[in-house]
Amino acid sequence: MIRRPLRPLARILEARAKGENPDAIERENRRLRHEEMRDRARVRAEGRLLVLGLTFFCAFSVIGVRMGMLAASEPSEPRAQASGASIIASRADIVDRHGRLLATNMSTHSLYAHPRQMIEPARAARELAAIFPDLKEADLARRFADPDRKFMWVRKKLSPEQMQAVHDIGEPGLLFGPREMRLYPNGALAAHVLGGASFGREGVHSAEVIGTAGIEKFLDEELRDPAREGAPLELSLDLTVQSAAEQVLEAGMTLLNAKGAASVLMDVRTGEVISIVSLPDFDPNDRPNPLVEGNASDSPLFNRAVQGVYELGSTFKIFAAVQAMDLGLVNPQTVIDTRPPMKVGGHRIGEFDNHNYGEIPVETVIVKSSNRGTGKLALAIGPTRQQAFLKSLGFFEATPLEIVEARGGAPLLPERWTDLSAVTISYGHGISTSPLHLAAGYAAIANDGIAVRPTLLKQRGPQAGERVMSERAALAAQVMLRKVVTEGTASFGEVPGYHVGGKTGTADKPKERGGGYYTDKVIATFAALFPAHDPRYVLVVTLDEPVETSGTKPRRTAGWTAVPVAAEMISRIAPLLGLRPDHRSAAPEALIEASR
Amino acid sequence: MRTFLFLLTAIAVIASGYWVYHENYRTHAELDRVDDLRRDIGAARERLAILRAEWAYLNRPDRLRDLADLNYPRLGLLPLRPDQFGRVDQVAYPALPDPLEISQPVDISSHGALGQ
Numbered sequence: 001m002i003r004r005p006l007r008p009l010a011r012i013l014e015a016r017a018k019g020e021n022p023d024a025i026e027r028e029n030r031r032l033r034h035e036e037m038r039d040r041a042r043v044r045a046e047g048r049l050l051v052l053g054l055t056f057f058c059a060f061s062v063i064g065v066r067m068g069m070l071a072a073s074e075p076s077e078p079r080a081q082a083s084g085a086s087i088i089a090s091r092a093d094i095v096d097r098h099g100r101l102l103a104t105n106m107s108t109h110s111l112y113a114h115p116r117q118m119i120e121p122a123r124a125a126r127e128l129a130a131i132f133p134d135l136k137e138a139d140l141a142r143r144f145a146d147p148d149r150k151f152m153w154v155r156k157k158l159s160p161e162q163m164q165a166v167h168d169i170g171e172p173g174l175l176f177g178p179r180e181m182r183l184y185p186n187g188a189l190a191a192h193v194l195g196g197a198s199f200g201r202e203g204v205h206s207a208e209v210i211g212t213a214g215i216e217k218f219l220d221e222e223l224r225d226p227a228r229e230g231a232p233l234e235l236s237l238d239l240t241v242q243s244a245a246e247q248v249l250e251a252g253m254t255l256l257n258a259k260g261a262a263s264v265l266m267d268v269r270t271g272e273v274i275s276i277v278s279l280p281d282f283d284p285n286d287r288p289n290p291l292v293e294g295n296a297s298d299s300p301l302f303n304r305a306v307q308g309v310y311e312l313g314s315t316f317k318i319f320a321a322v323q324a325m326d327l328g329l330v331n332p333q334t335v336i337d338t339r340p341p342m343k344v345g346g347h348r349i350g351e352f353d354n355h356n357y358g359e360i361p362v363e364t365v366i367v368k369s370s371n372r373g374t375g376k377l378a379l380a381i382g383p384t385r386q387q388a389f390l391k392s393l394g395f396f397e398a399t400p401l402e403i404v405e406a407r408g409g410a411p412l413l414p415e416r417w418t419d420l421s422a423v424t425i426s427y428g429h430g431i432s433t434s435p436l437h438l439a440a441g442y443a444a445i446a447n448d449g450i451a452v453r454p455t456l457l458k459q460r461g462p463q464a465g466e467r468v469m470s471e472r473a474a475l476a477a478q479v480m481l482r483k484v485v486t487e488g489t490a491s492f493g494e495v496p497g498y499h500v501g502g503k504t505g506t507a508d509k510p511k512e513r514g515g516g517y518y519t520d521k522v523i524a525t526f527a528a529l530f531p532a533h534d535p536r537y538v539l540v541v542t543l544d545e546p547v548e549t550s551g552t553k554p555r556r557t558a559g560w561t562a563v564p565v566a567a568e569m570i571s572r573i574a575p576l577l578g579l580r581p582d583h584r585s586a587a588p589e590a591l592i593e594a595s596r
Numbered sequence: 597m598r599t600f601l602f603l604l605t606a607i608a609v610i611a612s613g614y615w616v617y618h619e620n621y622r623t624h625a626e627l628d629r630v631d632d633l634r635r636d637i638g639a640a641r642e643r644l645a646i647l648r649a650e651w652a653y654l655n656r657p658d659r660l661r662d663l664a665d666l667n668y669p670r671l672g673l674l675p676l677r678p679d680q681f682g683r684v685d686q687v688a689y690p691a692l693p694d695p696l697e698i699s700q701p702v703d704i705s706s707h708g709a710l711g712q
Contacts, residue, residue, distance in 0.1 A: 107645075
């Protein structure tokens with residue numbers, strides 16, 4: 001760079017010749033140079049400021065534009081890192097314990113109309129009415145012609161054939177939306193457990209499928225949870241067993257002219273309900289509407305096994321006996337005086353057909369089903385201890401089964417638990433419970449004294465329940481129940497090879513309007529456990545108003561009605577459960593005793 | 597030298613720009629492929645669900661029971677009963693083979709023998 005000298009020789013010499021001070025020239029030049037430097041620095045600084053300002057402006061503009069874009073655009077899933085499972089967002093399937101399908105989803109279409117976009121509303125209405133016989137042409141035409149209507153649903157679900165037919169109309173105002181519907185491929189099988197489903201909030205592009213009853217409603221949140229990623233809900237039910245049980249029970253109900261029937265089969269160790277039937281039943285694909293008048297229990301929607309609370313009669317006697325043995329008050333051979341008269345609180349306690357069994361041991365009280373015998377045991381136990389025992393078996397609250405209807409099956413208990421209540425409850429009157437309650441109570445006896453909670457969900461292992469009675473008392477009760485079948489009231493319950501034990505119960509139905517009991521309407525129950533020497537399953541069969549008419553006079557006792565049905569059921573379902581018949585012992589009691 | 601460096605830098609910028617564009621287009625193509633695959637998986641799942649529902653529908657116990665009844669003359673199918681379980685003593689064991697008669701001496705060698 002060329003710098004101008006501060007003291008240019010020519011000017012200095014010239015100044016000296018004129019007698020001027022040459023330093024003034026230097027100062028002047030220095031000043032000029034400084035001004036020049038200052039101007040340059042300013043330009044440079046201004047340039048830098050400009051660049052900096054531009055950079056900041058650009059940076060903030062980019063951020064602002066990006067924020068604006070994010071705010072204004074449709075949100076979309078990050079495409080690169082989502083896993084493949086994110087596709088499954090539909091309601092989970094329901095399968096049985098072996099993975100067989102009980103409920104699943106089907107994709108189908110819904111049909112809606114935009115009347116304003118319609119070219120020929122009248123023709124569309126006519127053709128739609130031809131495709132769907134339940135739609136009225138005049139009604140559709142009126143709605144299509146309504147000027148205020150921009151949108152209307154025509155059908156919620158279409159079959160592919162119907163969809164093609166609607167498509168062929170060629171009307172641009174008729175539009176399809178995708179729909180997912182719930183399908184129960186087995187029809188009425190396990191209808192009361194599954195319940196049913198319907199649409200919740202509906203949009204054009206999709207609709208919520210929500211459970212309306214049964215386990216679909218109870219576990220609605222879980223079934224809809226996308227975090228399941230399509231994992232099916234495994235129930236404890238066994239499809240084949242359920243189907244066989246329904247078939248046998250239906251045949252028995254028809255044969256015995258019963259109004260309704262229920263059965264519960266429970267695994268005594270895990271508490272799993274393998275099959276639960278209530279008849280009459282319904283098709284959950286086309287769930288009927290609840291009754292608006294009359295008795296709710298007449299509707300096929302009513303679940304007799306869970307919601308129906310009945311006085312289950314003599315099946316309760318074993319609870320008095322087992323508690324008395326557990327408390328050490330008696331042993332199976334202690335003799336009880338069952339001779340009349342017996343009066344409690346001013347009421348006379350009678351026997352079936354006015355029998356008099358005399359002085360008999362506790363075992364025979366159960367085998368012969370003596371009311372006075374169990375009544376005396378109940379008096380010895382006392383109302384307080386009886387209440388505590390029945391409470392520990394779950395008879396005081398609704399069963400914890402995983403269906404919404406279970407909450408409606410709260411037992412009916414006496415308001416004041418007097419001595420008389422204790423006596424009547426010991427033979428199953430004055431307390432109304434559901435068949436499932438009874439099954440859970442018998443499961444505690446069959447599980448050697450450990451209570452189990454009935455459940456519809458598949459379990460991984462035995463339940464760690466609370467011990468409610470000693471093992472010794474439970475084993476003695478199992479022997480008694482076996483004897484009821486071999487030599488007592490349930491002789492038709494014998495299934496060769498399966499060593500069935502159980503107790504019958506026949507209770508007169510109370511009149512709906514109060515005022516005593518019907519004499520010709522009964523609830524016949526058989527509560528069974530098998531195989532008796534090592535109980536694995538508990539089966540409760542209840543028939544509502546059965547009557548057996550093969551004899552000279554109609555027979556209504558459980559021994560003639562519920563027991564043969566239960567025996568047939570056990571011979572059908574025990575092989576399906578994988579139980580081998582055991583024909584080794586001619587005298588099963590000896591086997592029971594020997595296996596202790 | 598300086599010119600060469602400038603040239604080199606410019607070429608590097610162009611090359612990296614080209615590479616970035618190239619990778620960007622490839623990534624987008626892959627993402628589109630992933631979307632297609634995902635759609636295919638969704639469709640396959642839907643088809644699978646329908647097939648499973650149909651399988652369950654065709655195998656519903658009512659239908660199988662009716663079919664077994666209809667074809668009883670040909671198939672003779674009955675529900676499983678306890679008496680259909682066999683016992684071990686019902687199994688016909690094959691007759692015991694005759695005891696070996698070793699009358700002729702045989703040469704034994706260790707050729708091909710495995711261990712002891």
